[in-house]
Amino acid sequence: MLEVKDLEVFYGSIQALHGISFKVNEGEIVTLIGANGAGKSTTLRTISGLVRPRRGKILFRGTDISRVPAHTIVRMGVAHVPEGRKIFPNLTVLENLQMGAYTRSNKQEIEESLERVFKSFPRLKERVKQLAGTLSGGEQQMLAMGRSLMSKPSLLLLDEPSMGLSPILVEEIFEIIKNINREGTTVLLVEQNAFMALQIAHRAYVLETGKLVLEGAAKEVRDNPKVRSAYLGELSFAS
CATH class of the missing domain: 3.40.50.300 (P-loop containing nucleotide triphosphate hydrolases)
Structure with a gap:
């Protein structure tokens, strides 16, 4: 599914990745x-x-991305749950989840994904109208993961x-x-x-x-x- 080949990444003159390869x-x-x-x-x-890499390739399902x-x-x-969660603190739990589905247009499928998220994270359903910034650290992590799942990633x-x-x-x-x-x-x-x-x-x-x-x-x-x-x-x- 994913293949990383000889990946080199720099931040300015500092090399962060030295030709790593994995799948x-x-x-x-x-x-x-x-x-x-x-x-x-x-x-x-x-x-x-x-x-952006300096050198190397990242292949996702055979396509260089x-x-x-x-x-x-x-x-x-491909969905990314970043370090530090990066939720939207001034939006509700539901609004955060809806943001995760911004790439999708089928309302029924979005609703199905929302139900799947609530099944995986029942605590989010209990707090659906609560501002995300008022959640505990664990709940914010669940929200960040749930938001990513809303894009229906493989x-x-x-x-x-x-x-x-x-x-x-x-x-x-x-x-x-x-x-x-x-x-x-x-x-x-x-x-x-x-x-x-x-x-x-x-x-x-x-x-x-x-x-x-x-x-x-x-x-x-x-x-x-x-x-x-x-x-x-x-x-x-x-x-």
Whole structure:
């Protein structure tokens, strides 16, 4: 479904991604893990068209989207839930969700998507008329995810969905991600909580300072001594 080939991204003279290549197959949950500054968010922002690569290709269902505008990429079936949620605080929950469907015109299908979102996130239905800025952090994360689902994506890009949430809410969010995937949406997950990400993912890639240093089945990556040590702060892959 998604193939990233030799991707290089710069911010001015600083190189953020060093020729990374990976793929996401239809129906998978694939996770990118790594420390702060590893290039995880940059990777998602480049896939969704918010950042332009210097070199390399991004193929979505065989089409090169590396120079395609972000709004067109949404129409093609890729939705991005950004780090920090980026909801519209002065709009209601319902208005935020409706914003997520701006690329669609069939009212009946939009209503069906809305019901699907409320089924996945019942708390949003309870707060449908509430201003989004008054929601708790966990509810705002649910709203950001629900808003992205309103575009009916085949590929969902999730950037740090557990950030700032309590352990109980983290478990709830990850269970929702699994359910979204079971219902047919492919997921590319960026997450600092490596343990939780590797619990639900099918495959994983480890990013360190803009380079892919390890890949494999999620269980293999989880059991890798270097991964375990790196996330305890004992060593890096460059050691």
